[in-house]
Amino acid sequence: MAGWDACTGRGKQHAGPSIGAFAFGLAQLYFALFVVLPALRKRGAPAPAKTWEGAEGLEWEVASPAPFHTFGAWAFASAWIDAILSPMRTLPLPLGGRMPVLGLGTWRMGEERGRRRAEVAAVRAAIEMGWRLIDTAEMYGEGGAEEVVGQAIAEALRTGDVTREELFVVSKVYPHNASRKGTPAARARSLARLGLDHVDLYLLHWRGEHALAETCEAMRALADGGRIRHWGVSNFDTEDMEELAAVCGEPLDCAANQVYYSVGERGPEFSLLPWQRSRAMPLMAYSPIDQGALASDAALKKMAQRLGVTAAQLALAWVIAQPGVVAIPKAVSETHLRDNLAAADLQLSVEDLAEIDRLHPPPRRRKPLAMI
Numbered sequence: 001m002a003g004w005d006a007c008t009g010r011g012k013q014h015a016g017p018s019i020g021a022f023a024f025g026l027a028q029l030y031f032a033l034f035v036v037l038p039a040l041r042k043r044g045a046p047a048p049a050k051t052w053e054g055a056e057g058l059e060w061e062v063a064s065p066a067p068f069h070t071f072g073a074w075a076f077a078s079a080w081i082d083a084i085l086s087p088m089r090t091l092p093l094p095l096g097g098r099m100p101v102l103g104l105g106t107w108r109m110g111e112e113r114g115r116r117r118a119e120v121a122a123v124r125a126a127i128e129m130g131w132r133l134i135d136t137a138e139m140y141g142e143g144g145a146e147e148v149v150g151q152a153i154a155e156a157l158r159t160g161d162v163t164r165e166e167l168f169v170v171s172k173v174y175p176h177n178a179s180r181k182g183t184p185a186a187r188a189r190s191l192a193r194l195g196l197d198h199v200d201l202y203l204l205h206w207r208g209e210h211a212l213a214e215t216c217e218a219m220r221a222l223a224d225g226g227r228i229r230h231w232g233v234s235n236f237d238t239e240d241m242e243e244l245a246a247v248c249g250e251p252l253d254c255a256a257n258q259v260y261y262s263v264g265e266r267g268p269e270f271s272l273l274p275w276q277r278s279r280a281m282p283l284m285a286y287s288p289i290d291q292g293a294l295a296s297d298a299a300l301k302k303m304a305q306r307l308g309v310t311a312a313q314l315a316l317a318w319v320i321a322q323p324g325v326v327a328i329p330k331a332v333s334e335t336h337l338r339d340n341l342a343a344a345d346l347q348l349s350v351e352d353l354a355e356i357d358r359l360h361p362p363p364r365r366r367k368p369l370a371m372i
């Protein structure tokens with residue numbers, strides 16, 4: 001208490017720093033880090049690009065806390081502030097906002113009542129561990145997975161483990177629902193199951209019978225109304241993306257394309273990934289562990305052992321080492337959840353990446369997009 005006296009000028013003087021001064025210093029540091037810097041970033045951040053001509057590579061470097069890059073001092077400071085404020089690396093989205101590079105998949109959840117409690121506990125544990133992006137869809141368990149996610153989020157919000165703003169929730173509309181009227185109706189059902197007033201990203205699950213122009217119009221209307229933050233697509237190959245851009249018009253506000261991409265399925269690298277990078281549009285890699293198969297890939301296991309990690313971690317670290325790529329592994333096992341989250345901190349060297357190229361070579365020619 002003597003320190004507080006010194007701080008107010010009452011009582012005896014102290015030679016060393018008082019508890020009050022220390023607390024004041026801490027408060028100042030907190031204020032600078034969590035109030036002033038984020039506010040400055042908001043004001044000073046580059047305006048969302050209206051067109052992405054020449055954007056190739058630029059935005060991705062902003063997301064990386066590498067010390068030197070073309071975006072200059074602003075991006076350097078921004079990336080490091082990011083690293084301090086949020087433990088998970090994030091990627092910028094074409095129209096502003098950011099997406100974590102690692103998210104939790106939920107396919108196969110919500111399919112059986114008997115597994116519901118364990119699945120909610122798994123998603124709940126994931127949030128507690130630090131997972132912030134959750135990927136789901138109306139298709140998964142016919143809404144069951146969205147209910148699992150909704151229940152886990154509700155509990156996490158109630159206990160104060162996380163705020164809604166810290167989460168990035170992705171859901172998807174069935175193609176047969178993706179009409180002008182069907183899209184908002186499906187979105188409303190998803191929101192009810194999730195117990196949320198908006199999703200951060202809403203994707204067309206794959207191309208179906210409805211014209212892209214209708215889906216695009218419906219998605220834009222939802223985004224304008226604030227019930228979805230961003231919209232995007234899934235299972236779109238390069239020609240589909242080009243058609244989307246032509247139909248929706250430029251600048252294309254599609255925020256992401258979610259496709260099958262992993263060490264074992266590198267097809268998107270040939271033309272789709274470069275196309276998306278040229279527009280600073282993240283590619284969300286689904287089945288990044290090849291549905292669990294890469295965890296027992298003999299060659300990967302050998303390399304992983306040498307690096308002191310697991311083959312699944314190596315496979316995930318490789319996916320998110322690709323500029324502009326987000327990985328969304330699914331897991332319910334607590335060990336898997338922890339291992340996968342830790343993969344976000346693995347730094348692969350140029351030699352490691354070259355070794356993976358030898359084990360699982362990049363594509364030499366174009367082939368149709370693989371789907372699961």
Ligand SMILES: NC(=O)c1ccc[n+]([C@@H]2O[C@H](COP(=O)([O-])OP(=O)(O)OC[C@H]3O[C@@H](n4cnc5c(N)ncnc54)[C@H](OP(=O)(O)O)[C@@H]3O)[C@@H](O)[C@H]2O)c1
Binds near residue numbers: 136310335
């Ligand atoms: N847009 C689309 O069309 C589409 C298609 C497919 C998937 N997706 C999305 O992408 C997500 C991920 O894809 P996915 O579920 O197909 O496959 P995945 O994430 O590649 O693999 C999931 C499987 O791997 C196991 N696993 C997870 N971490 C592991 C680890 N560290 N070591 C060993 N095994 C591990 C899981 O087991 P446990 O569950 O027992 O832990 C599960 O059986 C889906 O859940 C879904 O959200 C989207």
